[in-house]
Amino acid sequence: MREKNNIDMKKFIPIAIPSVGSHEERAVINVLRSGQLAQSEYVYAFEKAFAQYTGSKYAVATSSGTTALHAALLSLGVGKGDEVITTPFTFIASANAILYTGATPVFVDIDEKTYNLNPTLIERKITKRTKAILTVHLFGLPADMEAINKIARKSNLLLIEDACQAHGAVIKNRKCGAIGDIGCFSFYPTKNMTTGEGGIITTNKKALWEKLKLIREHGMKIRYHHDSIGYNYRMTNIEAAIGIEQLKKLDTFNRKRISNANFYIKELKNIKGIVLPYVPKEYMHVFHQFTIRVTKDFALTREQLVDHLRKEGIGTGIYYPIPVHLQKAYKNIKKSSRFPVAEKAANEVLSLPVYPQLSKKELERIVSVIKNV
Numbered sequence: 001m002r003e004k005n006n007i008d009m010k011k012f013i014p015i016a017i018p019s020v021g022s023h024e025e026r027a028v029i030n031v032l033r034s035g036q037l038a039q040s041e042y043v044y045a046f047e048k049a050f051a052q053y054t055g056s057k058y059a060v061a062t063s064s065g066t067t068a069l070h071a072a073l074l075s076l077g078v079g080k081g082d083e084v085i086t087t088p089f090t091f092i093a094s095a096n097a098i099l100y101t102g103a104t105p106v107f108v109d110i111d112e113k114t115y116n117l118n119p120t121l122i123e124r125k126i127t128k129r130t131k132a133i134l135t136v137h138l139f140g141l142p143a144d145m146e147a148i149n150k151i152a153r154k155s156n157l158l159l160i161e162d163a164c165q166a167h168g169a170v171i172k173n174r175k176c177g178a179i180g181d182i183g184c185f186s187f188y189p190t191k192n193m194t195t196g197e198g199g200i201i202t203t204n205k206k207a208l209w210e211k212l213k214l215i216r217e218h219g220m221k222i223r224y225h226h227d228s229i230g231y232n233y234r235m236t237n238i239e240a241a242i243g244i245e246q247l248k249k250l251d252t253f254n255r256k257r258i259s260n261a262n263f264y265i266k267e268l269k270n271i272k273g274i275v276l277p278y279v280p281k282e283y284m285h286v287f288h289q290f291t292i293r294v295t296k297d298f299a300l301t302r303e304q305l306v307d308h309l310r311k312e313g314i315g316t317g318i319y320y321p322i323p324v325h326l327q328k329a330y331k332n333i334k335k336s337s338r339f340p341v342a343e344k345a346a347n348e349v350l351s352l353p354v355y356p357q358l359s360k361k362e363l364e365r366i367v368s369v370i371k372n373v
């Protein structure tokens with residue numbers, strides 16, 4: 001029999017846990033014993049493997065997804081006076097990276113079903129200052145790249161993919177991060193694969209690759225000759241060694257995430273007031289998050305459901321409770337319109353645990369608690 005309101009009676013299921021094991025441990029020990037802790041051979045090997053995995057020619061590893069985005073924008077020449085179109089429904093780093101360059105983020109509302117940029121709303125936001133579109137593949141679902149790419153080509157705009165939640169996600173055999181001009185990934189511990197902290201940039205353009213390496217390393221090609229102002233955005237060998245092992249497991253991780261998601265979809269369909277994730281045809285969603293909507297037709301409010309699940313020993317997450325344009329930090333950033341779809345999503349979304357190590361028993365427990373509300 002289930003003990004009510006007693007978290008200690010059963011193992012708490014958190015919203016996410018990184019999947020690292022003995023392979024990663026051994027790899028880290030090898031680096032520590034080598035004495036080469038900072039960026040060198042492990043980082044270059046990881047970049048090669050990641051580029052190959054995504055189908056990109058080049059990859060540049062960085063210290064985080066945020067620094068990947070910043071470096072990517074700089075390499076494309078985005079700066080003061082430029083506008084970059086992006087989504088208000090994302091982790092704040094997507095928009096912050098635009099601000100770091102001196103450019104202005106111009107928000108475009110999302111599609112209600114996919115949570116990604118709504119391509120039909122983009123063109124009216126293009127001005128003569130618009131330089132790029134920064135699209136996010138939120139929760140692991142690729143954005144509508146066909147439509148967005150068409151708009152970018154037509155208006156001669158650069159296209160940046162924030163693939164920080166979409167490692168291995170695919171549209172018609174093309175991997176996210178290798179579709180636009182440049183792709184950025186994060187390896188934070190909750191992402192589909194991790195290096196602790198870390199990020200990477202993918203591109204097919206050699207000139208961008210060369211620029212990115214300078215931006216990452218204080219504008220230095222020859223030791224202590226600094227031809228431009230850069231940063232220290234390097235990844236360590238320790239992180240890269242973890243990344244090499246994680247990349248080998250990424251497809252297995254993603255398959256497990258998808259199978260967990262399919263279990264939820266099968267079990268939670270037809271519950272009044274619960275809206276399940278939508279996956280367009282020929283899109284592979286890698287379920288960085290399994291995100292439902294809790295609408296006013298559900299028996300509990302979203303906040304009551306969060307509470308109830310927590311009392312039953314189940315962790316959840318709200319990604320994201322406040323869209324970027326409504327953040328205090330953005331109160332002085334000019335917004336040219338309202339974003340009702342993003343605001344509604346922020347009020348309704350709820351993410352359930354979907355990480356690869358979840359057992360069938362745990363999934364069944366989560367489903368049964370929701371069904372019995």
Ligand SMILES: *Cc1c(COP(=O)(O)O)cnc(C)c1O
Pocket residue numbers: 064065066067090091093094136162164165185186187188197198199
């Ligand atoms: C995680 C994330 C980032 C930032 O990555 P960090 O490694 O945490 O700096 C950027 N954009 C999105 C959409 C993310 O989910």
